[in-house]
């Protein structure tokens with residue numbers, strides 16, 4: 001039987017069949033993996049083939065993972081080379097961010113957007129907690145708007161505490177499969193509850209403490225609303241290490257670089273120091289926001305964004 005993974009802990013999974021039966025599932029033996037060296041070879045959103053495990057009640061073996069349309073992946077933590085797939089087969093990924101308490105850095109946003117570009121996931125940036133901005137809201141909106149104008153990301157502003165302000169997001173995600181990601185404390189759980197009050201009891205049950213102190217992974221979980229919207233909540237992610245993208249490929253995933261790149265003098269231009277580099281020229285003349293260019297440099301230099 002076929003099923004969709006709704007929870008992944010790295011050692012066991014929950015899988016829901018199309019008629020709504022939920023199975024405890026495990027992998028056993030060899031499973032053909034699509035991404036090697038991950039802390040969770042099977043991820044939330046995966047479409048799988050299950051076989052009932054006759055030895056245990058309500059338990060199944062995952063025999064096969066069907067090819068993924070797309071996914072969001074990051075480094076599990078700074079020290080490890082292990083990668084963690086946050087979710088697969090997504091209609092979009094919403095990065096929930098806030099200017100304060102906690103502040104989401106541009107470096108973090110840009111690493112997330114790079115991953116979305118590289119793995120074909122439409123990205124939405126939801127700037128939460130705008131109620132905390134007071135009179136600065138116009139200035140923040142115009143700055144964010146300027147920086148991300150040509151970055152191929154939909155940007156929305158709102159407050160999880162004000163249900164009127166999240167209607168645009170609610171309409172956008174209707175009947176879709178959506179990943180919600182962001183730092184711990186930005187308001188993901190509050191937002192989920194505001195979008196779908198029916199979740200109240202369940203959301204927030206994802207423990208933020210699971211991952212602290214240990215080098216374990218964090219676990220995502222998919223909730224399905226009555227209308228069929230599938231929302232994947234993740235515990236807060238502290239960093240977003242870029243995975244499996246060669247340095248030479250990175251500029252391609254900065255959409256605002258693309259139209260200038262082919263005008264560089266050298267075809268293998270890294271857009272850092274070369275003469276007649278069209279990317280550098282367009283950073284100087286303001287066509288490419290310098291904030292985005294700084295992120296590019298930082299990613300290229302493999303800097304991390306830990307504070």
Ligand SMILES: Nc1nc2c(ncn2[C@@H]2O[C@H](COP(=O)(O)OP(=O)(O)O)[C@@H](O)[C@H]2O)c(=O)[nH]1
Nearest residue numbers: 128129159160161183184185186187188189190
């Ligand atoms: N002022 C303000 N506080 C918010 C907003 N959204 C969430 N919070 C608060 O931020 C804190 C963290 O929210 P939570 O949903 O647990 O964040 P999560 O870690 O991303 O799931 C809580 O105290 C929320 O009440 C918002 O839009 N405005």
Ligand SMILES: [Mg+2]
Nearest residue numbers: 188189204235
């Ligand atoms: Mg939460």
Ligand SMILES: [Zn+2]
Nearest residue numbers: 264269271277
């Ligand atoms: Zn160049």
